[in-house]
Each structure stands twice: as structure tokens, then as C-alpha cells.
Amino acid sequence: MNTIWHEVPPLSTAPLLPQTRHRVHTAVIGAGLTGLSAAYHLLAQPREVIVLEAKEIGAGASTSSTGMLTPGIAQNLLALIRQVGRAKAQRLYQQTLQAVQYVVTLLTQEQIDCQLQLSGQLIVAQGKSGRHRLAAQAQAFEQLALPCQPLDTASLWQRIRLREIPAGPEQLPAALYLPLAGSLHPGLLVQGLAQAVQTRDGKIYSHTPVVQIGNQRPAVLSLANGSEVIADQVILATGGYTPQLGIFRGRIFPVQLQALATEPLAAETLAHLGWSGRECITDSRRLFNYFRLTADNRIVFGGGWPTYDQSTVNTTDLISRLNRTFPVDVTVAMIWRGVIDYVLDTLPIITRLRTHPAVIFVGGWCGHGIALSIAAGAWVAHLSMQGTWPTYAPQFRQQPPLLPTEWARQLGFWAGIQLMSWLDNIS
Numbered sequence: 001m002n003t004i005w006h007e008v009p010p011l012s013t014a015p016l017l018p019q020t021r022h023r024v025h026t027a028v029i030g031a032g033l034t035g036l037s038a039a040y041h042l043l044a045q046p047r048e049v050i051v052l053e054a055k056e057i058g059a060g061a062s063t064s065s066t067g068m069l070t071p072g073i074a075q076n077l078l079a080l081i082r083q084v085g086r087a088k089a090q091r092l093y094q095q096t097l098q099a100v101q102y103v104v105t106l107l108t109q110e111q112i113d114c115q116l117q118l119s120g121q122l123i124v125a126q127g128k129s130g131r132h133r134l135a136a137q138a139q140a141f142e143q144l145a146l147p148c149q150p151l152d153t154a155s156l157w158q159r160i161r162l163r164e165i166p167a168g169p170e171q172l173p174a175a176l177y178l179p180l181a182g183s184l185h186p187g188l189l190v191q192g193l194a195q196a197v198q199t200r201d202g203k204i205y206s207h208t209p210v211v212q213i214g215n216q217r218p219a220v221l222s223l224a225n226g227s228e229v230i231a232d233q234v235i236l237a238t239g240g241y242t243p244q245l246g247i248f249r250g251r252i253f254p255v256q257l258q259a260l261a262t263e264p265l266a267a268e269t270l271a272h273l274g275w276s277g278r279e280c281i282t283d284s285r286r287l288f289n290y291f292r293l294t295a296d297n298r299i300v301f302g303g304g305w306p307t308y309d310q311s312t313v314n315t316t317d318l319i320s321r322l323n324r325t326f327p328v329d330v331t332v333a334m335i336w337r338g339v340i341d342y343v344l345d346t347l348p349i350i351t352r353l354r355t356h357p358a359v360i361f362v363g364g365w366c367g368h369g370i371a372l373s374i375a376a377g378a379w380v381a382h383l384s385m386q387g388t389w390p391t392y393a394p395q396f397r398q399q400p401p402l403l404p405t406e407w408a409r410q411l412g413f414w415a416g417i418q419l420m421s422w423l424d425n426i427s
């Protein structure tokens with residue numbers, strides 16, 4: 001599906017020849033940010049690493065995103081604390097900050113110009129309950145000594161003038177400002193990472209879907225074109241498509257998210273909005289929206305109503321949310337969707353598969369993967385080369401939770417979204 005990021009054509013690479021047999025050290029499945037970063041870092045040592053991609057390079061979520069490079073994990077910091085406790089939440093959140101910083105360092109080191117702007121992130125309250133939620137979050141940030149600046153209405157309005165002033169008591173924050181965050185061009189990022197893989201002599205084969213992964217060691221990968229790849233090690237970086245390979249079915253949910261881009265804003269429209277700091281913005285709802293400005297002054301706006309394993313999305317809902325957010329007329333130029341790897345407990349998964357001992361799965365980013373997917377490439381390379389998990393990297397858990405039967409998954413997802421929407425509406 002085309003997005004505005006496809007103005008940068010994907011690097012063109014050839015498919016692996018049909019009916020052939022190959023022996024390699026490492027095969028990476030999936031050429032999104034996760035797979036490309038894993039390949040890049042593994043290639044720091046001399047070894048044969050190939051990347052097998054079903055479609056074009058970056059064809060999955062990686063070029064469908066809104067391109068916000070932000071810290072954080074799970075629904076929000078309070079949810080993370082409830083889930084894993086304060087000490088672990090602090091550690092995990094700090095590791096996401098390090099992941100953002102690592103991306104910045106890597107882009108500089110590899111001279112990848114993907115229009116990165118480290119503009120910070122605003123989380124804007126929606127209504128009175130939004131202010132209460134942000135106040136509780138601000139307190140958690142402060143107690144865990146994590147960077148966050150609460151803003152009152154006047155300070156928010158100096159940064160951006162949205163349609164509605166967050167209602168509620170003025171002593172509670174109208175927004176939170178997170179300083180270490182920014183936005184970038186996902187198409188240029190994918191292209192730059194793919195070039196860096198090639199510079200290190202890695203081979204990327206596009207239009208080469210893997211249809212089966214053997215459970216022996218070395219693993220035998222069967223490709224759709226009749227070829228076979230035998231690999232000592234496999235990095236599975238297939239995001240929301242993973243259950244199609246029969247792996248983590250019922251544990252990873254292919255969830256469709258949507259985003260749109262407006263036509264470039266006129267100078268006077270932009271002046272009316274303020275937004276001179278060009279911050280990435282998220283709202284405080286459970287079914288939240290997120291948005292940023294591109295280098296050519298388009299608004300890229302995502303979020304809202306997700307769907308489970310369906311190809312249709314609610315474009316009317318997204319456009320009406322856009323119009324409710326901005327006090328100016330904007331024209332929608334393009335709308336698209338992408339599939340993410342959602343996990344019930346919203347924590348990522350980096351694990352060697354019990355069923356396939358040669359395979360390490362990396363993903364479960366739950367729609368929040370730009371920083372972590374790239375940083376995870378370095379962690380996985382360390383695991384592969386040293387045989388141990390790096391002490392500086394996050395410890396998640398072995399298996400994501402299971403929701404058995406397709407019926408339960410459909411119903412569970414539908415009920416969860418309805419509940420979040422209802423809670424947002426009543427508050």
C-alpha cells in the first residue's frame with residue numbers, strides 16, 4: 001500500500017534464484033527496521049548474513065508509520081508500573097530512552113539523512129479526566145526520575161493551538177513535554193539502513209517469501225520459489241505477519257493501524273497553529289491519536305480505531321478526529337494502513353523459540369517500534385556473538401500471553417476496543 005514515505009522508492013534488490021540451495025551463517029526473515037538493524041549489527045563480524053523479504057524492502061509497518069521516534073513502552077508509564085512494578089518499569093523506560101539516543105547515534109555514524117528533528121514530544125490532555133491522568137503520569141515520571149515537564153494551558157498554547165483547550169482544573173497539567181523524542185522520514189530511514197547492510201556486504205533478497213521454517217538446527221527455510229536456505233541461525237523479524245508462518249499464533253495479533261497525510265500547510269495556516277517547535281504530539285485518550293509535521297509541512301496523523309486482522313479501516317473516523325483536533329481547514333492527500341504486531345501485555349518479545357532452537361524472534365512492538373526495533377538489532381547481535389543476553393538490554397519475558405482460539409481473539413479484541421472507546425467517551 002502506498003504511503004507518502006514511498007516518494008522515496010525502496011532500494012531495488014533481486015529475488016533469490018528459484019530452485020536453488022544456499023548455506024549461510026544467519027538468515028534474517030523480514031526487511032523492516034527490525035530485520036535490517038539485526039542484519040546490520042550481525043555484519044559487524046565476518047559472517048554470511050542474508051535478508052529474505054517477502055515483498056519490497058520496508059514494505060510492512062516500517063514504511064507505514066507516522067515516523068515518531070519516541071521513548072516509552074506499554075500503554076503508558078502508569079500501566080507499565082502496574083504491570084511490572086516500579087523498579088523494573090524505571091529500568092525498562094530508561095532503556096527506551098537509550099534506544100532513542102542509540103538511533104540518533106547510529107544515524108550520525110552511518111550518515112543516514114532521514115530528516116530527523118529532535119523536537120520532543122507533547123502528550124496533550126483530552127478533557128478533565130485527561131488532565132487527571134496526566135497529573136498521575138507526571139507524578140510517576142518525577143518519582144522515577146525520568147525526564148518529563150508538565151505544562152499548563154498557557155505553556156501548551158505557546159507551543160501549539162489545537163481546537164480544544166483541555167478542560168478542567170488549571171492546577172493539573174494540560175500537557176506533558178518529553179524532551180528526548182523526535183520525528184523522521186521512515187522511507188529514508190529504511191533506505192539508509194538497507195544501504196548500510198549492503199555496505200557491510202549483507203545480501204538482501206526482496207520478493208522472496210519464506211513459507212516454512214524447519215525446527216532442526218541448522219534450520220532449513222523453504223521459500224515460495226522452491227529454493228532452500230540452510231542457516232545456523234535465523235532472526236525472525238516478520239512483525240504482524242508472524243502468525244502466518246504458524247509461529248506465535250494467538251500470542252501476536254496482526255492489528256491494522258491507519259494514518260493519513262495532509263497536503264502541505266500554507267505558511268499562514270502554520271502560523272495560526274503556532275507549532276514552531278514541531279513537536280510530535282500524542283493525546284491522552286486510551287484510543288489515542290498521534291501526529292507530527294513533515295519536512296514539507298504536511299501533518300501526518302495516525303491512531304484512532306484499530307482493527308484486528310481485517311483489511312478495512314475506518315477512514316471516516318480518522319478524518320473526523322483530524323478535523324476535531326485542528327482549528328484550521330486541512331486537505332487530506334493520502335490515507336493508508338499498516339499491520340503491527342500487537343501483544344496482549346503490550347511488552348516486546350525477544351526470545352529464542354522453544355519450538356525452533358535455531359530461531360530468535362524479535363518484535364511485538366505494539367505500534368511503538370521505531371526506536372526499540374533498531375536498538376534491538378544491537379542486542380540480538382550481542383546475543384548471537386557472545387551467546388548471552390547483554391546486561392544493558394531490557395529483560396522482557398519468555399512467552400507473550402496466549403489467547404486461545406480465533407473466536408476468543410476476535411471477540412476479545414472487539415470487546416477491548418469497545419471498552420476503551422466507551423471509557424474515552426464517558427470521560
Ligand SMILES: Cc1cc2nc3c(=O)[nH]c(=O)nc-3n(C[C@H](O)[C@H](O)[C@H](O)COP(=O)(O)OP(=O)(O)OC[C@H]3O[C@@H](n4cnc5c(N)ncnc54)[C@H](O)[C@@H]3O)c2cc1C
Nearest residue numbers: 030032033034054060061062065066068210239338369370
Ligand atoms: C499506521 C502506523 C503508524 C505507526 N507509527 C509509529 C510511530 O510513529 N512511532 C513508532 O515508534 N512506531 C510506529 N509504528 C510502528 C512501527 O512502524 C513498527 O513497530 C516497526 O516499523 C516494526 O518494524 P518491523 O521490522 O518489526 O516490522 P515490519 O516493518 O512489518 O517488517 C516485517 C517485514 O517482514 C516481511 N515478511 C513477513 N512475512 C514474511 C515471510 N514469510 N518471508 C519473508 N518476509 C516476510 C514483511 O513483508 C515486512 O517487510 C506505526 C505503525 C503503523 C502501522
